[in-house]
Amino acid sequence: MIDKSTIREILERISERSVLVIGDIIADEYIFGNTYRLSREAPIPIIRFQSSEIKPGGAGNVAMNIAAMGGRCTIVGITGTDSYSTELLNIFKRNSIDSGGVFRDDIQTIVKTRVLAGDINTSMQQIFRLDRGISENYSSKAYNFVKEYILENFRRYDAIAISDYGEGLFSDHFLRWLLKTTRGMKVIADSRFRFRLFKGCFALTPNINEISQIYGKYIQDSNELRAAALKLKRITRSRSILLKQGRNGLSILNENLKITTFPPFGNVEVADVTGAGDTVLAAFTLAVSAGIPVNKAAFFANIAGGMKVQKRGTVPVSKRDILRGMNGRKV
Structure with a gap:
């Protein structure tokens, strides 16, 4: 049974809370098409282009999830100077996300291109994914900008969310500097298999493979x-460990x-798990930024994650989605 009063209380308290998001900024590109025959060149389908979106x-x-749930958000990171970066910055602006902490470097923006195809009688299925972008550290000019922005602004926020996708931003040196600089803040971190390096955070959010x-x-x-969570807590001296188990x-x-x-949460079939971890990080960070105890914050994050997997693609979960889910309705 969903405790609706608890969820309503959390939604009210997180409204207008401010979160600083620091991390790897990625353009998720989706290309949609129709399959209509096999190629003579190789045993692969030929796809006729329909549409694309970023x-x-x-x-x-x-950041998109935080804004959709009613929080105020600033994003800090590094992109290129290409059209992907321009489109991302435009999207942030349309969603009232402050991108003043984004540095546009002379690089290729990180892009993950997913090609989905189907025909008249079938739903779209992902055929393959193509990744482009940084694989090494960014320029010193980019890091200097990011550090200066964080130093000047981080104390204005109620919490900090770190999103480490292993795409180059969090060099060992930068990560040590960041954690030392923001010590005493509510820092909640999600990372791809590098949680041992995140010392002294308010909370860490590993999935089952990462904690394993x-x-x-x-x-x-x-x-x-529990033993694994205790081990990670001991290694990192983090206050809480949020464990995502699918x-x-x-x-x-x-x-x-x-x-x-x-x-x-929810009794509907999972449509797509893409971005569910981002939604959980956003919801949990917003809740603790408002002073919600971690158990209630985890309860809220679990509901938000359950809402996300009902949606296809990289899409945020809104306050409206959560309210609909509380009433047993699909999003």
């Missing part, structure tokens, strides 16, 4: 899950070393 991914998607890597083997039960729901290990698990 959506913010990575840290950009975290920390544990040393794939986690099979709740006892192993079809098994979401768990939170709090400061008192008590673990609480929430089953997956």
